[in-house]
Amino acid sequence: MGAKVSRTDFEWTYTEEPHASRRKEILKKYPQIKKLYGIDPNFKWVVVALVLFQISSLFVIRNLSWPAVLIAAYCVGGVINHTLMLAVHETAHSLAFGPSWPLRNKLFGMFANLPIPFPYSATFKFYHLEHHRYQGDESKDTDIPTRLEAQLFCSTFGKFIWVCLQPFFYAVRPMVVYPKLLSKIELLNIVIQLSFDYFLYSYFGIKALTYLTVGCVFACGLHPVAGHFISEHYMFKKGYETYSYYGILNAITFNVGYHNEHHDFPFIPGSRLPMVREIAPEFYDNLPHHNSWCAVLYDFIMDPDIGPYARIKRKRKNLN
Numbered sequence: 001m002g003a004k005v006s007r008t009d010f011e012w013t014y015t016e017e018p019h020a021s022r023r024k025e026i027l028k029k030y031p032q033i034k035k036l037y038g039i040d041p042n043f044k045w046v047v048v049a050l051v052l053f054q055i056s057s058l059f060v061i062r063n064l065s066w067p068a069v070l071i072a073a074y075c076v077g078g079v080i081n082h083t084l085m086l087a088v089h090e091t092a093h094s095l096a097f098g099p100s101w102p103l104r105n106k107l108f109g110m111f112a113n114l115p116i117p118f119p120y121s122a123t124f125k126f127y128h129l130e131h132h133r134y135q136g137d138e139s140k141d142t143d144i145p146t147r148l149e150a151q152l153f154c155s156t157f158g159k160f161i162w163v164c165l166q167p168f169f170y171a172v173r174p175m176v177v178y179p180k181l182l183s184k185i186e187l188l189n190i191v192i193q194l195s196f197d198y199f200l201y202s203y204f205g206i207k208a209l210t211y212l213t214v215g216c217v218f219a220c221g222l223h224p225v226a227g228h229f230i231s232e233h234y235m236f237k238k239g240y241e242t243y244s245y246y247g248i249l250n251a252i253t254f255n256v257g258y259h260n261e262h263h264d265f266p267f268i269p270g271s272r273l274p275m276v277r278e279i280a281p282e283f284y285d286n287l288p289h290h291n292s293w294c295a296v297l298y299d300f301i302m303d304p305d306i307g308p309y310a311r312i313k314r315k316r317k318n319l320n
Contacts, residue, residue, distance in 0.1 A: 003156045005307035010144075011235055013312050017135040019242070019263040026264065026280050033265065033279055039098050040269040043254075047087045047096075047112050054080055054115035058200065058208040066207070073211045078219030079252065080115070081212065082226070086254045086270075087112040092125040095269045110189050117200075117213045118171070119193035122186040127174050132266055135233075136241065136314040142174040143233060149173075150308035159301045160222075162308065166229055167220040225249055227293020230300050232259045234310045237288040241312040244277075245290040260287060 027033060054077065061069060061077075090096065091109035098105075109121035127142050134140040149169060153162035162169070182190075201209045220226050231245050245257030254270035256262065261276040261284065268276065277284045290296050300306050 003304050005154050005159070005309065006304050007307055007309040010150075010309055010311050010313040011238070013136070013314060017241070017314075019135070019260075022283060023264045026276075026283055030279050033268075033276060036265070036272045036275055037267045038269070039095055040271045043087075043090060043269060043271070044096055044108065047084070047108070050080055050084055050087070051111065051115055054084075054212070058204040058211070061211045062204045062208050064207065069207050069211050070214060073215035074218045074223070076215075077211050078215030078217075078223065079225055081216050082219040082223075083252055083254070084112050084116060085216075085220075086256050088116075088121045088124055089128065089256065090254055090270060091121070092128050093266050095267075106185055110192055113189070113193060114196050115212055116216055117193070117197050117209060118216065119186075119190040120171070122183070122189040123174070126180070126183075127178070130178075132263065135263070136312050137316060138313050139316040140178060141313075142177050144311045144313060145169070145308040146173060146177060153308055156301060156304075159307055163226075163230070163297060163301060164221045166226060167217050170220070170229075222297065224294050224297075225253060227290075227296040228253065228256055228259075231257070231290045231293055231296040233312075234300065234306065235312060236290075236296075236299070236306060236310075240288050243289055244284065244287070245293060245296075247291050247293065249293055257290075257293075260284060260289075 057077070061072060064072065088109045091105045091112065094102065094105045096105050096108045106122060106125070109125065113119065113121040130140050131143045136144070138144075149162065153159055197209065200212070220229070227249075228245060231243055233242055235241060236243065242260050242263055244260045247257060250257040255273045256270060258270070258273035258277065261268075261273045262270070265273075265276055
């Protein structure tokens with residue numbers, strides 16, 4: 001467990017990110033893919049059902065023993081909250097109401113955020129869209145670990161700890177790498193979320209709030225559904241910076257595993273991303289991909305060739 005990773009720096013490249021050019025090629029050959037653009041009308045109702053389920057479950061959770069609360073948080077609550085985090089991801093791309101209704105998308109993202117005790121929906125939208133636009137940029141892509149993370153967690157045991165602490169690094173890293181002033185919509189998100197947290201604590205008690213909070217921490221760390229954080233952009237094969245996952249857990253994560261397809265076509269809702277691969281298989285079938293998020297976590301921790309340094313980076317662009 002003390003084995004050191006072999007990489008001592010990120011993989012620097014001077015080429016553009018691959019998705020814009022591949023999108024252009026695919027649309028030239030298969031213009032019918034544009035018919036997949038737009039919203040999935042079922043998406044909003046799925047999110048409403050998940051939020052109501054989480055809140056309803058608190059009537060049971062508040063009467064459980066503490067060990068049962070923690071087990072339920074890992075096996076049930078955390079999984080559902082992770083799904084809601086990916087619902088926030090969909091709303092960040094305006095896939096709840098469409099790009100013509102930006103405020104509705106933002107407010108719906110805050111609604112999906114409610115069972116997740118941390119107010120992050122509005123802030124996530126800003127940083128995530130930057131990740132798409134400037135993938136790999138050393139300053140603007142806050143999905144990439146900092147050099148300090150890569151140096152501190154450079155052993156097998158260190159990577160294990162880093163995986164467990166992923167929620168902390170994803171929350172703090174943007175404030176370190178790319179800080180910005182809070183916007184009005186972010187302040188609204190904070191007020192709504194903290195008010196809802198207080199309501200949950202007052203009505204259901206500390207066990208309920210712990211169930212939701214600890215569930216998020218569990219399900220974003222050493223947990224099968226959290227495998228997508230690493231599977232998406234960590235370089236498991238030299239020269240490839242985005243990877244899709246074609247396993248069963250896509251069914252409860254809005255197909256976030258179809259990540260090459262998502263970066264190529266961020267205007268297509270998750271429910272239709274498998275159709276992109278069906279229409280244009282020659283663009284995706286030969287790309288390296290994953291079939292198990294559990295295997296991704298195991299390989300990341302145990303393989304000395306992979307670690308926080310296993311990311312493709314680009315020098316900062318001089319942008320206004």
